[in-house]
Amino acid sequence: MESQSSPYMVFPGPGEMAEHLASHLREIAKQGVGYVALSGGKTPQPLYRRLAAMEKQLPWERFHLFLVDERYVPTGHPDSNFRMIYESLIQGISIPSENVHPIPIEDQLSSCAIKYEELLRTVILQKQGELPVFDLILLGVGTDGHTASLFPGDRILFEREKLVAPVMNPMVDHHRITLTLPVINAARSVFIIARGREKAGIIQDAISGSRPDLPVSRVSPRGGKSLFLLDEGSSPGTRPNREAGSGER
Numbered sequence: 001m002e003s004q005s006s007p008y009m010v011f012p013g014p015g016e017m018a019e020h021l022a023s024h025l026r027e028i029a030k031q032g033v034g035y036v037a038l039s040g041g042k043t044p045q046p047l048y049r050r051l052a053a054m055e056k057q058l059p060w061e062r063f064h065l066f067l068v069d070e071r072y073v074p075t076g077h078p079d080s081n082f083r084m085i086y087e088s089l090i091q092g093i094s095i096p097s098e099n100v101h102p103i104p105i106e107d108q109l110s111s112c113a114i115k116y117e118e119l120l121r122t123v124i125l126q127k128q129g130e131l132p133v134f135d136l137i138l139l140g141v142g143t144d145g146h147t148a149s150l151f152p153g154d155r156i157l158f159e160r161e162k163l164v165a166p167v168m169n170p171m172v173d174h175h176r177i178t179l180t181l182p183v184i185n186a187a188r189s190v191f192i193i194a195r196g197r198e199k200a201g202i203i204q205d206a207i208s209g210s211r212p213d214l215p216v217s218r219v220s221p222r223g224g225k226s227l228f229l230l231d232e233g234s235s236p237g238t239r240p241n242r243e244a245g246s247g248e249r
Contacts, residue, residue, distance in 0.1 A: 007207050008228035010235045017193075017229050018050035022058055023140075024189070028135045029062045035124050037066040037137040037179065037187075038089075039148070040081025043195050044140060045088050052092030060095040064123060068139060069149040069167075069178035070103035072112070079174060104176050109166040113177050117164040120183070132163065132185040139184075139192045145202050145214030147192065149178035156180060157215060181218055190219055190226040199234040207236055 028034040038044070051058070070081045077083065082102040090100055101119060104112045124132035139147045149167045150157055156165045156178070163183045167176040184190065194203055195243040205211040207228065212218075219226055 004098075007226070008203070008230055010230050012232065014046035014050050017231075018047050018054065020229065021047065021191070022051060022054055024136065024191075025058055025063070028086065029059045031135075032062070034063045034135045034136070035066070035133070036063055037068045037134050038085050039068040039138050040070070040084050040119070041139045041140045041194050044138060045084060047193065048085060049090035049092075052089050055093045058093075060093045063095065064099045064101065065095065066101045066120070066134070067103050068137060068184075069176055070105060071173070072105055072109055072166075072175040072177065074104070074105065090186060103164075105177075109138045109168070109175050109177065113162070113166045114162045116177060117162065120129060120163055126207070131183055134187040135182070136189045136191065137179075137184055137187045139193050139216075139219065141192055141199065141202060141206070143198050143202055145206065145216050147216040147219060149176040150181065150215040150218075151211070152215060154215075157218065158227065162245055185221050187221050188224040190221050190224065191229075192216065192219065192226065193226045194228065194234040195231045197233040199230075200236065203228060203230065203234055204236040 009020065011020070019165055025034065025036070058123065067085070071077070071079050073079050074219055084186045100121065103116050123132070126132050141147050144152055146152060151169050151172065154167070155171055156167060159165055159180045160182060162180055165178055165180050167178055202214070202216070206214055206216045209217070
Protein backbone atom coordinates (compact mmCIF):
# COMPACT_ATOMS: atom_id res chain seq x y z
CA MET A 1 0.00 0.00 0.00
CA GLU A 2 1.40 3.41 -0.94
CA SER A 3 1.98 6.14 1.61
CA GLN A 4 -0.51 8.93 2.11
CA SER A 5 1.90 11.36 0.38
CA SER A 6 1.49 9.42 -2.87
CA PRO A 7 -1.27 10.33 -5.35
CA TYR A 8 -2.51 6.73 -5.10
CA MET A 9 -2.98 3.82 -2.74
CA VAL A 10 -3.05 0.16 -3.79
CA PHE A 11 -5.25 -2.35 -1.97
CA PRO A 12 -5.27 -6.16 -2.21
CA GLY A 13 -9.09 -6.25 -2.32
CA PRO A 14 -12.36 -4.35 -1.82
CA GLY A 15 -12.39 -5.16 1.90
CA GLU A 16 -9.20 -3.22 2.57
CA MET A 17 -10.34 -0.40 0.32
CA ALA A 18 -13.64 -0.23 2.20
CA GLU A 19 -11.77 -0.06 5.52
CA HIS A 20 -9.79 2.94 4.28
CA LEU A 21 -12.92 4.65 3.01
CA ALA A 22 -14.78 3.94 6.26
CA SER A 23 -11.94 5.49 8.24
CA HIS A 24 -12.18 8.62 6.10
CA LEU A 25 -15.96 8.75 6.55
CA ARG A 26 -15.58 8.51 10.31
CA GLU A 27 -13.27 11.52 10.24
CA ILE A 28 -15.84 13.45 8.25
CA ALA A 29 -18.57 12.52 10.71
CA LYS A 30 -16.53 13.97 13.59
CA GLN A 31 -17.03 17.40 12.03
CA GLY A 32 -20.83 17.08 12.01
CA VAL A 33 -22.94 16.59 8.88
CA GLY A 34 -21.12 15.03 5.93
CA TYR A 35 -21.98 15.52 2.26
CA VAL A 36 -20.89 12.67 -0.03
CA ALA A 37 -21.41 12.10 -3.76
CA LEU A 38 -21.31 8.50 -5.02
CA SER A 39 -20.60 7.16 -8.50
CA GLY A 40 -22.33 4.30 -10.26
CA GLY A 41 -20.81 1.81 -12.67
CA LYS A 42 -19.34 -1.62 -12.01
CA THR A 43 -16.15 -0.60 -10.23
CA PRO A 44 -17.50 0.69 -6.88
CA GLN A 45 -20.18 -1.98 -6.43
CA PRO A 46 -18.04 -4.39 -4.36
CA LEU A 47 -16.88 -1.44 -2.27
CA TYR A 48 -20.46 -0.39 -1.51
CA ARG A 49 -21.37 -3.95 -0.51
CA ARG A 50 -18.45 -4.04 1.92
CA LEU A 51 -19.49 -0.69 3.39
CA ALA A 52 -23.04 -1.97 3.86
CA ALA A 53 -21.63 -5.00 5.71
CA MET A 54 -19.82 -2.55 8.02
CA GLU A 55 -23.08 -0.70 8.68
CA LYS A 56 -22.73 -0.56 12.48
CA GLN A 57 -19.26 0.98 12.24
CA LEU A 58 -20.43 4.20 10.62
CA PRO A 59 -22.86 6.91 11.78
CA TRP A 60 -24.79 7.02 8.50
CA GLU A 61 -27.46 9.26 10.03
CA ARG A 62 -24.93 12.10 9.87
CA PHE A 63 -24.47 11.84 6.11
CA HIS A 64 -26.30 13.15 3.07
CA LEU A 65 -25.73 10.95 0.00
CA PHE A 66 -25.87 12.38 -3.53
CA LEU A 67 -25.06 10.96 -6.96
CA VAL A 68 -22.15 12.08 -9.13
CA ASP A 69 -24.07 11.25 -12.30
CA GLU A 70 -27.04 9.30 -13.57
CA ARG A 71 -28.21 7.72 -16.77
CA TYR A 72 -31.48 9.13 -18.08
CA VAL A 73 -33.37 5.89 -17.52
CA PRO A 74 -36.15 4.85 -15.09
CA THR A 75 -35.01 4.09 -11.55
CA GLY A 76 -35.83 0.40 -12.03
CA HIS A 77 -33.73 0.13 -15.19
CA PRO A 78 -30.67 -2.20 -14.99
CA ASP A 79 -28.42 0.72 -16.02
CA SER A 80 -29.66 3.08 -13.31
CA ASN A 81 -26.83 4.25 -11.09
CA PHE A 82 -29.23 4.91 -8.25
CA ARG A 83 -30.63 1.38 -8.47
CA MET A 84 -27.13 -0.10 -8.16
CA ILE A 85 -26.18 2.18 -5.25
CA TYR A 86 -29.48 1.52 -3.49
CA GLU A 87 -29.25 -2.25 -3.83
CA SER A 88 -25.54 -2.42 -2.96
CA LEU A 89 -25.39 0.13 -0.14
CA ILE A 90 -28.39 2.22 0.83
CA GLN A 91 -30.88 -0.57 1.57
CA GLY A 92 -28.33 -2.12 3.93
CA ILE A 93 -27.56 0.91 6.10
CA SER A 94 -29.46 2.98 8.65
CA ILE A 95 -29.77 6.34 6.91
CA PRO A 96 -32.85 8.59 6.94
CA SER A 97 -34.63 8.55 3.58
CA GLU A 98 -34.54 12.36 3.52
CA ASN A 99 -30.74 12.17 3.54
CA VAL A 100 -30.65 10.27 0.23
CA HIS A 101 -30.76 12.46 -2.86
CA PRO A 102 -31.09 10.67 -6.23
CA ILE A 103 -30.89 12.65 -9.44
CA PRO A 104 -34.44 13.18 -10.74
CA ILE A 105 -35.23 11.49 -14.05
CA GLU A 106 -38.99 12.12 -14.28
CA ASP A 107 -38.76 15.33 -16.33
CA GLN A 108 -37.05 16.59 -19.47
CA LEU A 109 -33.28 16.02 -19.39
CA SER A 110 -32.34 19.69 -19.02
CA SER A 111 -35.02 20.22 -16.36
CA CYS A 112 -33.66 17.29 -14.32
CA ALA A 113 -30.20 18.89 -14.33
CA ILE A 114 -31.64 22.23 -13.19
CA LYS A 115 -33.61 20.55 -10.39
CA TYR A 116 -30.56 18.71 -9.11
CA GLU A 117 -28.48 21.87 -9.09
CA GLU A 118 -31.20 23.59 -7.07
CA LEU A 119 -31.19 20.64 -4.65
CA LEU A 120 -27.42 20.91 -4.18
CA ARG A 121 -27.70 24.58 -3.35
CA THR A 122 -30.61 23.96 -0.98
CA VAL A 123 -29.26 20.99 0.97
CA ILE A 124 -25.57 21.95 1.05
CA LEU A 125 -26.34 25.40 2.39
CA GLN A 126 -24.17 27.94 0.59
CA LYS A 127 -24.12 31.67 0.31
CA GLN A 128 -25.27 33.20 -2.95
CA GLY A 129 -22.63 32.72 -5.63
CA GLU A 130 -20.57 30.13 -3.75
CA LEU A 131 -20.14 26.54 -4.82
CA PRO A 132 -21.60 23.69 -2.77
CA VAL A 133 -18.72 21.90 -1.06
CA PHE A 134 -18.83 18.11 -0.78
CA ASP A 135 -16.79 16.50 1.97
CA LEU A 136 -16.09 13.55 -0.32
CA ILE A 137 -16.75 12.71 -3.95
CA LEU A 138 -16.18 9.15 -5.15
CA LEU A 139 -15.36 8.93 -8.84
CA GLY A 140 -14.60 6.12 -11.24
CA VAL A 141 -12.54 6.28 -14.41
CA GLY A 142 -13.05 4.67 -17.81
CA THR A 143 -10.33 3.32 -20.06
CA ASP A 144 -10.82 6.44 -22.22
CA GLY A 145 -10.15 8.69 -19.23
CA HIS A 146 -13.73 9.77 -18.64
CA THR A 147 -14.94 10.33 -15.12
CA ALA A 148 -18.43 11.09 -13.82
CA SER A 149 -20.22 11.55 -17.17
CA LEU A 150 -17.50 13.88 -18.42
CA PHE A 151 -16.16 12.42 -21.66
CA PRO A 152 -13.11 13.31 -23.77
CA GLY A 153 -13.82 16.20 -26.14
CA ASP A 154 -17.23 17.02 -24.68
CA ARG A 155 -17.96 20.73 -24.34
CA ILE A 156 -19.24 20.10 -20.80
CA LEU A 157 -15.60 19.76 -19.75
CA PHE A 158 -15.36 23.52 -20.16
CA GLU A 159 -18.59 24.35 -18.32
CA ARG A 160 -17.92 26.96 -15.63
CA GLU A 161 -21.38 28.20 -14.62
CA LYS A 162 -23.56 25.11 -14.21
CA LEU A 163 -23.06 22.74 -11.30
CA VAL A 164 -25.08 19.98 -12.98
CA ALA A 165 -25.34 19.47 -16.73
CA PRO A 166 -27.23 17.25 -19.17
CA VAL A 167 -25.05 14.99 -21.32
CA MET A 168 -26.09 14.04 -24.85
CA ASN A 169 -23.00 12.28 -26.12
CA PRO A 170 -23.66 10.07 -29.16
CA MET A 171 -20.77 7.80 -28.17
CA VAL A 172 -22.42 6.55 -24.95
CA ASP A 173 -25.40 4.31 -24.30
CA HIS A 174 -27.82 6.78 -22.67
CA HIS A 175 -28.27 10.49 -22.17
CA ARG A 176 -26.97 11.41 -18.74
CA ILE A 177 -26.93 14.03 -16.01
CA THR A 178 -23.64 14.84 -14.29
CA LEU A 179 -21.90 17.03 -11.78
CA THR A 180 -19.54 19.40 -13.57
CA LEU A 181 -15.88 20.07 -12.89
CA PRO A 182 -16.44 23.28 -10.86
CA VAL A 183 -18.41 21.42 -8.19
CA ILE A 184 -16.14 18.35 -8.32
CA ASN A 185 -13.06 20.53 -7.84
CA ALA A 186 -14.69 22.40 -4.96
CA ALA A 187 -14.80 19.18 -2.88
CA ARG A 188 -12.67 18.72 0.22
CA SER A 189 -11.68 15.23 -0.93
CA VAL A 190 -12.02 13.31 -4.18
CA PHE A 191 -11.26 9.59 -4.32
CA ILE A 192 -10.95 8.04 -7.79
CA ILE A 193 -11.51 4.28 -7.75
CA ALA A 194 -10.16 1.87 -10.37
CA ARG A 195 -9.97 -1.90 -10.71
CA GLY A 196 -8.46 -4.15 -13.37
CA ARG A 197 -5.44 -4.32 -15.65
CA GLU A 198 -7.27 -2.55 -18.46
CA LYS A 199 -7.26 0.64 -16.35
CA ALA A 200 -3.51 0.65 -15.62
CA GLY A 201 -2.52 2.62 -18.71
CA ILE A 202 -5.00 5.43 -18.21
CA ILE A 203 -4.17 5.63 -14.49
CA GLN A 204 -0.48 5.98 -15.39
CA ASP A 205 -1.31 8.76 -17.86
CA ALA A 206 -3.41 10.62 -15.31
CA ILE A 207 -0.93 10.33 -12.43
CA SER A 208 2.11 11.20 -14.56
CA GLY A 209 0.43 14.28 -16.05
CA SER A 210 1.27 13.14 -19.58
CA ARG A 211 -2.37 13.48 -20.68
CA PRO A 212 -3.74 16.75 -19.26
CA ASP A 213 -6.54 16.59 -21.83
CA LEU A 214 -8.17 13.62 -20.12
CA PRO A 215 -11.30 14.39 -18.09
CA VAL A 216 -9.87 12.53 -15.09
CA SER A 217 -6.71 14.65 -15.33
CA ARG A 218 -8.84 17.76 -14.87
CA VAL A 219 -9.92 16.61 -11.41
CA SER A 220 -7.91 18.81 -9.06
CA PRO A 221 -9.74 19.90 -5.92
CA ARG A 222 -8.90 23.45 -4.90
CA GLY A 223 -7.83 23.45 -1.28
CA GLY A 224 -8.63 19.74 -0.97
CA LYS A 225 -7.02 16.48 -2.01
CA SER A 226 -7.48 13.84 -4.67
CA LEU A 227 -6.39 10.24 -4.28
CA PHE A 228 -6.57 7.20 -6.55
CA LEU A 229 -7.77 4.05 -4.76
CA LEU A 230 -6.53 1.15 -6.87
CA ASP A 231 -6.36 -2.61 -6.87
CA GLU A 232 -3.10 -4.31 -7.76
CA GLY A 233 -4.11 -4.76 -11.40
CA SER A 234 -4.81 -1.08 -12.06
CA SER A 235 -1.75 0.31 -10.28
CA PRO A 236 0.72 2.32 -12.41
CA GLY A 237 3.16 0.18 -14.32
CA THR A 238 0.79 -2.76 -14.71
CA ARG A 239 0.66 -3.70 -18.37
CA PRO A 240 -2.91 -3.78 -19.79
CA ASN A 241 -3.86 -7.19 -21.17
CA ARG A 242 -6.13 -5.93 -23.91
CA GLU A 243 -7.11 -2.92 -25.95
CA ALA A 244 -10.20 -1.22 -24.60
CA GLY A 245 -12.71 1.43 -25.58
CA SER A 246 -14.47 3.82 -23.25
CA GLY A 247 -14.91 1.17 -20.58
CA GLU A 248 -17.23 1.09 -17.61
CA ARG A 249 -16.23 2.96 -14.50
